[in-house]
Amino acid sequence: MKRILTGDRPTGKLHLGHYVGSLKQRAELQDQFDTLILIADVQALTTHFLNPQLINSSIYEVTMDNLSIGLDPEKVTFVQQSQVPSIAELTIFYSMLVTCNQLSHNPTIKTEAKNYGYTEMTYGFLGYPVSQTADITFCNANLVPVGEDQLPHIELSRKIVRKFNDLYGTEIIEPDAKVSNVGRLCGLDGNSKMGKSLGNAIYLCDPPEVVTQKVRNAVTDTNRISVKIPGNPDVCNVFTYHKIFNTEEAPNICSMCKNASLGCVACKKLLADKLNSILSPMREKRSYYENHKDVVKELIQEGTRRANQIGNENLALIKDKMHVSL
Ligand code: SF4
Incomplete structure (x- = not known):
């Protein structure tokens, strides 16, 4: 081997x-x-x-x-x-x-x-x-x-x-x-890599409510100042996360963002839920070793x-x- x-x-x-x-x-x-x-x-x-x-x-x-x-x-x-x-x-x-x-x-x-x-x-x-x-x-x-x-x-x-x-x-x-x-x-600020010292990271052991809060504060398409304005997923960091972690829903989210039928708050909620579903089994395993x-x-x-x-x-x-x- x-x-x-x-x-x-x-x-x-x-x-x-x-x-x-x-x-x-x-x-x-x-x-x-x-x-x-x-x-x-x-x-x-x-x-x-x-x-x-x-x-x-x-x-x-x-x-x-x-x-x-x-x-x-x-x-x-x-x-x-x-x-x-x-x-x-x-x-x-x-x-x-x-x-x-x-x-x-x-x-x-x-x-x-x-x-x-x-x-x-x-x-x-x-x-x-x-x-x-x-x-x-x-x-x-x-x-x-x-x-x-x-x-x-x-x-x-x-x-x-x-x-x-x-x-x-x-x-x-x-x-x-x-x-x-x-x-x-x-990182969640969209400007730099995710880093421990930069305060823009989601940790693998973060509890669900912390993940949700961090995603809620994430930077999106800064030109989208109202839910009625179509967004641009290509410049949105939250959408990059969807592409990586939420591959199945990403195409749909992309079109809904572009035609303004999905607001950023709801979009972030989808992402936070997805991340928490990925992290949940990891938290469980980790808790065994913590004990x-x-x-x-x-x-x-x-x-x-x-x-x-x-x-x-x-x-x-x-x-x-x-x-x-x-
Ligand atoms: S709806 Fe989602 S993809 Fe579109 S700008 Fe808002 S957070 Fe980004």
Whole structure:
């Protein structure tokens, strides 16, 4: 079975943007691939090193979110990044092959540094694509599901692996990217991506009334100031959500909006009901794990044990080829 490495930064609960961009695909692929879910707590430290308590509590939240969307603990392996020393060792080896220029010119790094307001980057932040390469390759993953913005990182990973294999005769697998075909989900404000820090997100664990309230406040076609005026679904963020989450009703909603036979309040109610029907089974699953945190802990520990076994075996071979073993 080929292997997938995917995962999340534990910096808070996961939202619909994560679900559309990555989680849904994970659940669909879990039967075809050996799926490792990395809880990337070290990577989270690159931006949240002042707030490690948040990272610690989010390890559970993120794992429960993954379980709630239907990942089967019998099939997938949860891995806590900080507890896998082979990843840290590989990061150091790879860092010898990457220039500072390569990293500072990486478009994703530049955008993220801007988003975080960094005028100067720490060594850890600048180097996180190198650490990400180690995340992917410590277990020889074949495939990495990513958003479009992560493609430069995967390209860099492939370059590092090629160079490493050429230099040392290792047989590390060059990972392929699997881009989500749904793309990025805008936040409820319609202006930017859905983000934890932007206050425009619907969380997978939000209660029904919170979801309904958030959808009620969502931005629509701003030119539609009265229910009697026809709307333009093409510029309406609420309609984008209908297209993604309410595919059956979307064509009908589109024509009713255009001929002004559906008002925005009613349209949002339809969306909120649909979202709540999707989220309801997830809330149910999550509530089981919320009441059984010991089960969640055991899943992470057991998965991490397996990851260490795989990583240690691979690293021993790599070190041997590099002549850094006795
Ligand atoms: S009716 Fe629906 S699709 Fe049309 S503008 Fe209002 S919220 Fe958007």
